[in-house]
Amino acid sequence: MNEQRKDILDMLAEGKISAEEAEQLIAALERDQPTAAPGPDARPKGKAKYLRVVVDAIEDDEPTRVNVRVPLQLLRAGVRLAALIPPQALGKANAELMKSGVPLDLTQLKPEQLEALVEHLDEMTVEVDQPDARVRVFCE
Amino acid sequence: MPQSLTVRVRRPDGRPIRIWVPVLPVVLVFLPVVVLAVLVGAVACLVYHVSVVRALATGWRLVAALPGTRFDLEQGRTAVLVSIR
Incomplete structure (x- = not known):
């Protein structure tokens, strides 16, 4: 549900407008925005920001809907933060990962590699479809 | 830097709650706590041999990158929206 539609429903809930007025406003909104919510296919070409x-x-x-938008800039900053983790902490994390059956050496992960990963995220789209759930991860 | 934090909650009975938090005034009010937290962070950096300047710069970059973050959850008639601008 988009912001404007939510505002209309809020006004209706607060009793500021009648149900008929809300219906008219929503219809007007739909006329102005004939396309559905932007999905991975609808994204215009260019540098992704989120x-x-x-x-x-x-x-x-x-019905449950979770919609999370994270700026890619925040991911980049997070990657830089990960680079500050002291080596002894990485060693402990490695040991725990090994114990859990994930033989990943975090000390070998360089910040530049992680930044390159974030840089190319805009080309990634993940879609999981199940009968009762649908998950989409994409950049826009 | 984030300018405002908006929290909107729609309760099952349909009544909405809106909270708008202007970040800068709140930070100014809590400035002593913020300064204390930065000092504690700096000490922790020194203990763990992490560059304080680098940590501060990265922390600031993280805060500066927050605007645009949005979390929206709807279940039935209940909804929660957290938006940072």
């Missing part, structure tokens, strides 16, 4: 995670699911017979 990582989006959209989950549509049915939980307890109620």
Whole structure:
């Protein structure tokens, strides 16, 4: 649900407008925005700015929607933060990962590699479709 | 740097709660706590042999990158929106 539609429903809930007025406003909104919410295919070409995670699911017979938008700049900053982790902490993390059956050596992960990973995220799209849930991860 | 934090909650009965937090005034009010937290962070950096300047720069970069972050959850008639601008 987009911001404007939510505002209309809020005004209706607050009793500021009648149900008919809300219906007219929503219809006008739909006329102005004939296209659906932007998905991975609808993204215009260019530098992506955000990582989006959209989950549509049915939980307890109620539709559930999770919509997360994270600026890619924040991911880049997070990568730089990861580079500050002291080596002894990485050693401990490696040992725990090994114990859990993940033989990943975090000390071999260089910040430049992680930055390159974030840089190429805009070319990535993940879609998981299940009968009762749909997950989309993409950049826009 | 983030300018405002908006939290919107729509309760199951349909009544909305809106909270708008202007970041800068709140930071100014809590400045003593912020300074204390930075000092504690600096000491932790020294203990763990991490460059304080680099840590501060990275922390600032992280805060500066927050605008545009948005978390939106809807379940039935309940909804929560957290938006940083």
